[in-house]
Amino acid sequence: MQETTTRQRLAGVLVLLGLLAQILGFTGAVPTAQAVSYLLWAAVALLWRDIPKRSRIQAGVLIALGVVMLVVAQTVYDAAVNWPAMLQGNVFVATMLVGVSFISLIGTQGNKRPPGKRVTGADGVLRTWLGVHFLGTILNLSTVFMVGDRLARRAPLTTPQLLALNRGLSSAALWSPFFASMAVVIALVPSVQYAQIAVVGFPIAMLSGLLTTLELRRRFDLTEVDGFSLSPRSLLMPAGMAALVMLFHFWITPSLTIVSIITFLLPGVALLSNLREGPRFTLRRIRQHTVTRLPAMRGEISLFLAAGLLTLGLSTLVAAAAGDEWTLFARFGTWQAMASFAAITLSALVGLHPIIGVSVLASILDLSGGEQTLFAFVALSAWAVGTSVGPLSGINLSLQGRYGVSGYRMMKDNLPYAAIMSLLSLGAIAGLSAWLG
Template identity: 65%
Template sequence: MTLAGLLTQILSFVLPIPAPLTSVLLWSSVALMWRDIPHRNQWQAGSLAVLGLVMLLLAWWIYGADIQILHILDGNIFVAAMLVGVSFIALIGRPAEQAAPPATRGITGRRGLAGTWLGVHLLGAILNLSTVFMVGDRLERRGPLTDSQLLGLNRGLSSAALWSPFFASMGVVITLAPGLSYTDLVGIGLPLALFSGLLTVFEVSRRFDVQHVAGFSLAPRSLLMPVSMASLVMLFHYVLTPDLTIVSIITLLMPSIALLANLLRGGIGLARTRIGRHIDYRLPAMRGEITLFLCAGLLTRGLSSLVDAATQGDWTLFPDFSTLPAMASYLAIVISAIAGLHPIIGVSILASMLDLDGAHQTLFGFVALASWAVGTSVGPLSGINLSLQGRYGVSGYRMMRHNLLYALIMSGLVLAGIAWLARDL
């Protein structure tokens, strides 16, 4: 069902395939895998879905809103399909390369910490969460992971949400604000991400003794894939298929390149084996992410429908989404992440209560990406911290305490970035 949802989404770029078909397939996969989702995720995703349905019902029952039944489940299907498509990028490298990332080579101290952050950041910008396990397992061969190593993994991945077009955060933001300027977001998000790395090296090395702590050495050849993938996306977006959004291009490109790479390397036999294994094991492992994004999309649709019906479309949370409202929105989402809510919930709720034009959409996009990047690093129940807890036994609340100062400093820079972006609004 998950694979069929991806394929119908890709075909819809060139054929008149109705969106409800993709949404039904993806929601069916969620229903089939629901029992295997961790209970905490079931509670959170289920609450979002129920709230969304209740608000749709209220909008129809009380205010007589015209609810398009066939499209109720369409929220965030672009993002869910993109997540599935991006997962296939793990099949582009040779099997041996997948199992053995570059060795640590005995690098320690600040240089080793910088290598860990940079390796996870650059590779994770393309491969997402799987990079944390690739690098973390490599480091763990030299002994149990220390707090400094775990912080390098945590911040290296979460800060990539500030700019990477392959992250779910960017997919959600572009879906909610299709008129934003991606180049403007990268222009401010990438420098912030680099500062995150410098701050991590400086702050963590002052708090912990990292002199003999192993780090990760990023070989130059490891940069080839992330640079190539990002270049391809930009080529399609600006030259070959300018009518397609970045989310659509990524959804189309990643599985296609993975299939082509395996066909060229080992023919139909290798391609069938590797892709079949990916479908059997990797796609079901994404059930928590897919469920959360689809349920958040249902919440957004329900809330926006209820607000529009109750106010006849004449009310927005902020009549003018400028500097102070943007700052308040960012802080609210980060605080809610610390309290245990995934940033997508705050971002989705905020988007449903705003009416944004092009320039304001870029500001909203930056608020959403920045709150996602900082919120997932410090939130005890975020995907990255839950993954570190499950894999390496570190408490999510312990990571939260270690990241509070980092979140405070990064928030100061984010607020300055908001003021700069909003200066001409």
């Protein structure tokens, strides 16, 4: 047991060092991308045995495929492969996720909040969706546990409550600049126009909340179903963080991407907020976070890094075999975008995380101008729908592990919702394509 604890603590320290090295790289003083990749991959290697079996198999397959394709590209097609840099794929995303995890050190989280008054019925379902959605834009998956654990105090979670938790979080992928989905998209297509994405994605997300409320009211008796009592005060921190990110993005550090700003800003705010209690208290909280929370991120870090290696291998092999000029579509327009959305969403139904479909697709497309923004919305909308319905998505695996619900059951209950959201997304894709010209 002591060996395992030591191993996990060492891995947590390596992840923290990777985050610090990434932040140092933002200054431009020294290139750190390769060092960051080695630190994170070393942490994954140490934590490999702790990763859930399904996720370990999936990540292992992605890693093997990526390496095999790089070997084939070099040996068969004589491609130039930069082996020392092969582990750098999606490092930006992984370190952003690590940075976001520090949000749990800001203020009082979870069970420290007062329980509030009881709300039930359709109003309670809507409040649960709203609470998870807007808090989740910043706090990500931790919001589901924060809200879900509070609801579970009175009784085991019911299907309507679980569906509200699922859909409230997954729909935030449509527009939140703090989500892993947005980080992946910006890393793949850096010229994306976020404002255009938000203008289209936010209304679709709000329709998700309305659809969830109406559908669950029709399917279930919600009379005694408890909802999450969300106070305006609860939104102050997420709104404040979003405002800070925009301040840095447009005025203080305009040369940095939103992903980069989030990576250093959230840990910085967490550090400052704890320093009010003294340096000893701050160091104790950071140490606890490093040795407990960071090793617990092994599943998501390994998946994103493995998908990055797969993307590099596939893009290298395709370029070597077909030439740099080959792309899946000569033009990425309305129909191509719709087909891409369908492919990524359907792959989620069979257990593939949307990041895999998004990364693979980006590696075989040559996108320019408005095509990057259109692709970004395709990726985000497919991510939102795919993670809600996919039995092996992070949100459904988390609900299964925490509250004992079957991933297959969640998929079955979400199929009608996913079908309607897909139609709305396809309509939005057509509208955005026409707007972008």
